[in-house]
Amino acid sequence: MESYKPTQTQEARFMKSRPCGHDKQVLLDCRVPARLEAIETLADAVNEVLPDRDLAFSVNLCLEELITNVIVHGLKGAADRFMQVQLIISDDWLEILLRDDAPRFDPFMQAPEPNLDLDVNDRPIGGLGVHMVKKLMDEVHADYDGTGNVIVLRKRLPHQTAQ
Structure with missing residues (x-):
């Protein structure tokens, strides 16, 4: 398993389009600095x-929410992490994996459930972003593998019909 310790470069490293199993393909595999920018x-x-703009929008929204939470709450702003x-696609699913080395945290079980009945000005901060991730994705799961958190998001892809 690759080490996620900082290297000399502080920029993201990207690898694209490599096979991964029978019907799976890795679309994106990147190491992202723990900085909001x-x-x-x-x-x-x-x-x-992801040429599908709606799918890319949903994925980006989920990643922004989860990565921001990791940076701000899990890593406490440590910019050297x-x-x-990874984005992995198959015939039926898009799978998004996010790994970090922050302290153990399962946002899907531990983040507070937002009270959607309250006026936006009366709602306490927290939980709304994770709620949004749960609604945008078909499956969400978090685990701790002994070295860090692993979040798996899955989105069912619409079947293409022959024309």
């Missing part, structure tokens, strides 16, 4: 590998 570079890469992001 790196999210824009990642979003550009996602837009490049990195996260690994």
Whole structure:
């Protein structure tokens, strides 16, 4: 397993389009610096590998929310750290993997559920972004592998019909 420790370069490294199993293909595999400004570079890469604008928008929204949470809450702004992001596509699914080395945290189980009945001005901060991720994706899962958190998001792809 690749080390996620900082290297000399502070820029994201991208690898694109490599086979991964029978019907799977890695569209994007990148090491992203734990800095908020790196999210824009990642979003550009996602837009490049996902030509479906709606799907790319959903993926970018989810990644921005989760990565921001990792940077701000998990890593407490430590800019010398990195996260690994992968986009893997199959005939039926897009799978997004986000790995970090922050302390153990499962946003899908531990983040507070937002009270959507409250007026936006009366809502406490927290939980709305994770709620949005759950609504945009078909499956969400978080685990801790002993070295860091692994978040897996899955989005079912519409079947293409022959014309």
